[in-house]
Amino acid sequence: MEEKNRQGEGAKAAGGWAAVAAELRSAIGEGKHAPGSRLPSERALSEQFGVSRVTMRRAIAELEGEGLLRVARGSGAYVRCDMPVRFQLGDKVRFSKNLTAADANLTRKLVSARDVPANADVAARLNLQPGETVLEMCAVAYADALPVSVVMRSCSAQRFRGLAEKFVAMSSFTAALKDYGVTDYWRRSTDITARMPTEAEARLLQQSRLMPVLAYAGEDIDAEGTIISCQIGCFASERVVVTV
Amino acid sequence: MEEKNRQGEGAKAAGGWAAVAAELRSAIGEGKHAPGSRLPSERALSEQFGVSRVTMRRAIAELEGEGLLRVARGSGAYVRCDMPVRFQLGDKVRFSKNLTAADANLTRKLVSARDVPANADVAARLNLQPGETVLEMCAVAYADALPVSVVMRSCSAQRFRGLAEKFVAMSSFTAALKDYGVTDYWRRSTDITARMPTEAEARLLQQSRLMPVLAYAGEDIDAEGTIISCQIGCFASERVVVTV
DNA sequence: TTTATAAATTGGTATATACCAATTTCAAGG
DNA sequence: CCTTGAAATTGGTATATACCAATTTATAAA
Numbered sequence A, B: 001m002e003e004k005n006r007q008g009e010g011a012k013a014a015g016g017w018a019a020v021a022a023e024l025r026s027a028i029g030e031g032k033h034a035p036g037s038r039l040p041s042e043r044a045l046s047e048q049f050g051v052s053r054v055t056m057r058r059a060i061a062e063l064e065g066e067g068l069l070r071v072a073r074g075s076g077a078y079v080r081c082d083m084p085v086r087f088q089l090g091d092k093v094r095f096s097k098n099l100t101a102a103d104a105n106l107t108r109k110l111v112s113a114r115d116v117p118a119n120a121d122v123a124a125r126l127n128l129q130p131g132e133t134v135l136e137m138c139a140v141a142y143a144d145a146l147p148v149s150v151v152m153r154s155c156s157a158q159r160f161r162g163l164a165e166k167f168v169a170m171s172s173f174t175a176a177l178k179d180y181g182v183t184d185y186w187r188r189s190t191d192i193t194a195r196m197p198t199e200a201e202a203r204l205l206q207q208s209r210l211m212p213v214l215a216y217a218g219e220d221i222d223a224e225g226t227i228i229s230c231q232i233g234c235f236a237s238e239r240v241v242v243t244v
Numbered sequence C: 001t002t003t004a005t006a007a008a009t010t011g012g013t014a015t016a017t018a019c020c021a022a023t024t025t026c027a028a029g030g
Numbered sequence D: 001c002c003t004t005g006a007a008a009t010t011g012g013t014a015t016a017t018a019c020c021a022a023t024t025t026a027t028a029a030a
Helices: A017-029 A042-049 A053-065 A120-126 A163-170 A173-178 A199-205 B017-029 B042-049 B053-065 B120-126 B163-170 B173-178 B199-205
Strands: A069-072 A076-079 A106-117 A133-143 A146-156 A185-195 A213-222 A227-236 B069-072 B076-079 B106-117 B133-143 B146-156 B185-195 B213-222 B227-236
Touching: A017 A042, A017 A053, A042 A053, A053 A069, A106 A163, A120 A133, A120 A146, A120 A227, A133 A163, A146 A199, A163 A173, A185 A227, A185 B185, A185 B213, A199 A227, A213 B185, B017 B042, B017 B053, B042 B053, B053 B069, B106 B163, B120 B133, B120 B146, B120 B227, B133 B163, B146 B199, B163 B173, B185 B227, B199 B227
Parallel strands: none
Antiparallel strands: A069 A076, A106 A133, A133 A146, A146 A227, A185 A213, A213 A227, B069 B076, B106 B133, B133 B146, B146 B227, B185 B213, B213 B227
């Protein structure tokens, strides 16, 4: 049926999707594919490299995971122009230039808000009884129109009744919280780890499902040490570097 | 040749690898596959779910990326027993119970050490001239035999000549640095982000290439503010939660 | 019993093919 | 010039099949 696979006796060095990925990676690094430009189609590339489309796709997925490519269905694969170049061909890593979040225009958008009974985890973190009603808000943060984080914020529904509406009106949590007697608040602690995004998160962050996110969880407290809210969210790793 | 694909008219709901992954995820969540136990082979599962082995593999890869499964070539796929359960079927995230790194037995092992000319990035961070020789050491940190991080540490080769040997002998950087007049040192700042591991990193961390790592970069300074070394490394996200 | 070897099992890679779905392109119509 | 809609392009998903590579299991030899 197929031509009796000749894996191993191939002429192309160590063959396989990894070799194809390495070759493509080098070609991009050498400027053979300009940043921002579109790569040839998968079908064309697979022919060019002398492999099947499946193998070609595997190689492309690898580079997408590295942040070198951005793949758009129906359109094509593009060389990322903000060139993170986090990877050096050895086993060393270089970080992208600090995208100065300072001078970026940060905005927030409320995606959803609803009252739900607190589960054990949230109840413990908010010092509430399990089952007590909490206001759960999902918001996306943007830096100059680019989404950088999506966060699920939970707080007592009793104490902060109507907070969601106030936030939408004022477009600021800090301002909205003032109506509840919270003049200032701080982050008590933050837990950070890395994981793959859910489909919803990838969509909200406008990032590939193959790129991980920087996940975090933490609680906000006011001057008296009372817990205001707890947050669980994630940053788009391709656009955010957290400095501690 | 094949039986004319009937995608879309399938009987299995929304069909596709995502549906298979969801079904398998639920089955595991419901305890139909005990933690630590081995799943049926890919070939058996694909038959059981009524999909091709390729599709089955895609679904399994998804769950491996979520940290639910550990896949071992030649052996099988196992349900992870430390069950992180970071994902909740909605769009919420729950964190694993803090693996108390405090009472874990932390050890370090030097993987490699060599003198190399500093590239622009390292030179700038160490306040050296580009091309000046730096000592580049690669070390892996273990918590109770489990690798948790791999780090590439660079420092001036002139000032810290023989540091690698001293570290191996004393098995402690802090102790070894005392021989160079460094009584104490601090972390100036740390940049954190998430990315996929290189093949070498995945091997050293004994983790799947489908699981991301928590990447970091930072510099150590002594009491006078002089830069001692700069580090670029990553944590195994499946085993580490960084608390800030 | 232990060791060495062969066979079976199981995941990993690769090919060819077919069709779906989103996007882009382009020609016709207003 | 703009809009509409068909056609082409391009990535996404799926099947069947074959062979490679690491591991495990069974078997034979010492």
